[in-house]
Amino acid sequence: MKLNKGSLFALFAVLELAGNGDRQLSTTDIAGKYGISTHHLAKVMRNLVHSGLVQAVRGVGGGYRFAGNVSRTTLLDVIQLFEKLESELDMPNQGNPACEPIVAELRSITGEIDDLTKAILDTITLETALKSTRLRTEAAASVAAGTPS
Amino acid sequence: MDSREGSSLLSLPIMVLKYHMATKDPILIRNAVPTDLDAIIEIDDVGPKEEKPAYWRGIFSHYGSGEKKERIFLVAETGGEIVGFIAGEVRAWEFGSAPCGWCFALAVSPKMRGAGIAKRMFDEIRRRLKGAGVTTVRTMVDRNNKVTLSFFRSQGLRSGRYIELEREID
Known part of the structure; x- marks a missing residue:
């Protein structure tokens, strides 16, 4: 599986906003923290606002805030706003009858892999991802400080 | 005598958990007893209902005594009502797997979801x-x-070392 930049930037933004409750953050804030393109993130934010996961707050001190349900929204919900997560076969000989049985079998196998990938991503809520991320950060900090986690 | 009052059960570990805001009654996690079966069947919303009484009686006879520490069948109770159950056991050497815990049933009454009951049963x-x-x-x-x-x-x-595979049997 290869996540495209849109999905990845959306996950950065949604997890950052969901982890900060009612706090509003600008595109510049989020892009600056994760070292990603502000221009590209702005496009991603428009899509997230359109989906209802994120709300744009206008005016002085405006920005974005999370508007979804952190314990119901899954990683798949976010990713599927930007891509289908379906494997593709880079077929040079489209329509060649000799290829068909093998291509059909490969499509069946990649379909099985895709289904598993989606099933996993669809059971990890933002809340669970935030909790795991926090634990990972704390464990890394403990290692860096030389103390047991 | 109610089987829940049996002397063997009095010695079993019982967890008194936090109060559920909807009931104000304490939530207990304890070993399942035969009189819990009707409530367990009612809460169990997976698969065909008509096959459940026989299934759960069989499960109870195998896991419900509480005498073997490697076989576990617990319920969550509040206000005299069963609101959840969990069952599991220790399994060993299936396709070379070292002994591990296997949780094969978990359910919480829909009206009591969100109160942390599943987490408490799973912790136990x-x-x-x-x-x-x-x-x-x-x-x-x-x-x-x-x-x-x-x-x-x-x-x-998380996904573990073992992959579930299946097929129809001709």
Whole structure:
């Protein structure tokens, strides 16, 4: 599986906003923290606002805030706003009858892999991802400080 | 005498948990007893209902005595009502797997979801499995059962070393 930049930037933004409750953050804030393109993130934010996961707050001190349900929204919900997560076969000989049985079998196998990938991503809520991320950060900090986690 | 008052049960570990805001009654996690079966069947919303009485009677006879620490069948009770159950056991050497905990049933009454009951039951079964000498717990859940899968994910379970495979038998 290869996540495209849109999905990845959306996950950065949604997890950052969901982890900060009612706090509003600008595109510049989020892009600056994760070292990603502000221009590209702005496009991603428009899509997230359109989906209802994120709300744009206008005016002085405006920005974005999370508007979804952190314990119901899954990683798949976010990713599927930007891509289908379906494997593709880079077929040079489209329509060649000799290829068909093998291509059909490969499509069946990649379909099985895709289904598993989606099933996993669809059971990890933002809340669970935030909790795991926090634990990972704390464990890394403990290692860096030389103390047991 | 109500079987719940049996002397053997009095010696069993019982966890008194926090009060549920909807009931104000304490939530207890305890070993299942025969009189819990009707409520367990009612809460169990997976699969055909008509086959459940025989299934759960069989499960209870195998796991419900509480005498073997490697076989665990727990219920959550509040206000005299059963609101959830969890069952599991220690399994060993299936396709070379070292002994591990296997959780094969978990359900919470829909009206009591969101109160942390599943987490408390899972914490208790993990505690008992650890007491039985294992350090890993596994489960298997239908991929469409998002509620249960998301719960186990939230408790830190991830895809493990073993892959479930199946086919129709001709």
